[in-house]
Amino acid sequence: MRRTAFLALAAALALAGCGGSGDAKPTITVSAAASLKKAFEACAARLTREDVRFSFAGSDELAAQIRQGARPDLYAAANTNLPHQLASAGLLDPPVVFAGNRLVLAVPAGSRVASLDQLARPGTKVVVGEPAVPVGSYTRDVLARLPPAQRRAILANVRSQEPDVLGIVGKLAHGAADAGFLYATDVVAARTELRSIELPGKLQPHVQYGIGIVRGSEHEAQARAFVDSLTHGTCRQAMHSAGFEPPAA
Numbered sequence: 001m002r003r004t005a006f007l008a009l010a011a012a013l014a015l016a017g018c019g020g021s022g023d024a025k026p027t028i029t030v031s032a033a034a035s036l037k038k039a040f041e042a043c044a045a046r047l048t049r050e051d052v053r054f055s056f057a058g059s060d061e062l063a064a065q066i067r068q069g070a071r072p073d074l075y076a077a078a079n080t081n082l083p084h085q086l087a088s089a090g091l092l093d094p095p096v097v098f099a100g101n102r103l104v105l106a107v108p109a110g111s112r113v114a115s116l117d118q119l120a121r122p123g124t125k126v127v128v129g130e131p132a133v134p135v136g137s138y139t140r141d142v143l144a145r146l147p148p149a150q151r152r153a154i155l156a157n158v159r160s161q162e163p164d165v166l167g168i169v170g171k172l173a174h175g176a177a178d179a180g181f182l183y184a185t186d187v188v189a190a191r192t193e194l195r196s197i198e199l200p201g202k203l204q205p206h207v208q209y210g211i212g213i214v215r216g217s218e219h220e221a222q223a224r225a226f227v228d229s230l231t232h233g234t235c236r237q238a239m240h241s242a243g244f245e246p247p248a249a
Contacts, residue, residue, distance in 0.1 A: 025049060025050050025051050026050050026051070026219050026222050027050065027051040027052070027053055027219075028050055028051075028052055028053070028073040028074065028217075028219045028222045028223050028226060029052075029053045029054075029055065029072040029073050029074075030052055030053070030054050030055070030072060030073065030074040030075075030076065030226070031054075031055045031057075031062040031065065031066070031070070031072040031074070031075045031076070032054060032055070032056055032062070032074075032075075032076040033056070033057075033058070033059045033062070033076060033077055033078040033134065033164075033165075033209070034056045034057060034058060034164035034165050034166045035078050035101070035135070035164075035165045035183050035185060035186055036056070036076055036078075036209070037054070037056045037166075037189070038185075038189045038242050039185070039238055039239050039241075039242035039244060040052075040054060040056075040076075040238075041054070042238040042241065042242065043229065043230070043234070043235035043238040043239070046229075046234045046235065046238060047226070047229070047234070047235075049222065049225065050219070050222040050225070050226070052226070055072065056164075056166075057163070057164055058129075058130070058132075058133040058134075058163045058164035059077035059078050059079060059082050059133060059134050060082065060130075060132040060133050060134075061133075061163060061164075062075060062077070063075070063077065063082045063085070063086055066086060066091055066092070066214060067086075067089070067091065071214055071216050071217070072214055072217075073213065073214060073217040073218075073219050073220075073222070073223040074211060074212070074213055074214065074217075074223050074226060074227070075092060075211065075212055075214055076098075076209065076210070076211040077134065077209065077210055077211075078101070078133075078134035078135065078183070078207070078209055079134040079137070079138075079207075079208065079209070079210065080095065080097060080208050080209075080210040082134075082210070083095035083210035083211065083212045084210070086212065087212060090215060091214065091215055092212040092213065092214055092215060093212050093213040093214075093215065094212065095210040095211060095212035096210065096211055096212065096227055096230075096231060097208050097209065097210050097247040097248070098209055098210070098211050098227070098230040098231050098239075098247055099208070099209040099230070099239050099244040099245065099246070099247055100207060100208050100209070100244065100245035100246060100247055100248055101183045101184060101185055101207040101208075101209065101243075101244055101245060102183065102184040102198075102199075102204060102207060102245070103135075103138050103139065103142060103181055103182070103183060103184075103199060103204060103205055103207060104181070104182060104183070104184050104187060104196040104197060104198060104199060105119075105179055105180075105181060105196065105197040105198075105199060106168070106169075106172055106179065106180050106181070106182040106186065106187050106190075106194050106195070106196055106197075107172065107178065107179045107180075107194065107195060107196075107197065108172050108173065108175060108178075108193070108194060108195075109192055109193060109194060109195055111178060111179065111195075113178055113179045113197070114197065115197065116146075116197070116199065116200075116203075117150075118179075119153075119154045119157060119179055120150050120153035120154050120157070121153075121157075122157075123157075124157045124178050124179065125157065125159045125176070125177045125178045125179075126154060126157045126158045126159060126177060126178065126179055126180060127158070127159060127160045127161075127162060127167075127168050127171040127172065127176070127177035127179075127180035128158055128160075128161055128162070128168070128180060128181055129161065129162055129163075129164070129165070129167075129168060129181070130161045130162065130163055131161075133162075133163060133164060134207075135164075135165050135168070135181065135182065135183065136161065138181070138205040138207060139181040141205040142181065142199060142203045142204075142205060143155065145202065145203050146203070159176075159177060160176070160177065165182055165183065165186050168180045168181070168182055168186075169182065169186055169189075169190055169193075169194070172193075172194055173190065173193045173194065182194075182196075183207065184196060184243055185242055185243040185244055188242065188243040189242065189243075206248070208247060208248060209244075209247075211227055211230065213227070231247075
């Protein structure tokens, strides 16, 4: 899966560089966390000065691609750690925090699961993100704050660990799991297929999204304009409509 995503990104980068002199607008390539898909596609539709190609996957996978030599124009992650790591390695300009989110317990629309406590019941099928992907890391932050016995019981019910939020959504929507941990925006994007159960405030992790321009971008001005639109321009409204929160002060 990771190799396929890398090849898809490489193809997108090649296509982005093939525009002739008669092209009306430059094309920028954005590697972005899968949870940003709906919002970023809505954002791109509002832009008038550039076209945008996207590669959506787990934030950790996209960061690994950049370390291996992929050079999109922008990298957007569902946390701030990965962008800062790439910046420290000289692969990314200093990143900007552009949005916040909330982790929720997501269940299929007709599920009888109504609380976090029910995840510890024998036979309950739980789906989570892989430890290295942000949604999986945030999930483990939540579980670490539970009483040890409850945490062990929930982990014993985990049936699948997915590489991104789209995998978790798919498992829930197709009935392969009874509950999973997702961002609030993922449930909004799933429309009527899923519903969310809010987590207690004392368990809620600090979910922030970071974005940075990849060093060596051939479209730095357009990439910077995209970032600006997320923080205080046309794309900020697209983020709000998708359910994202403003970045923490």
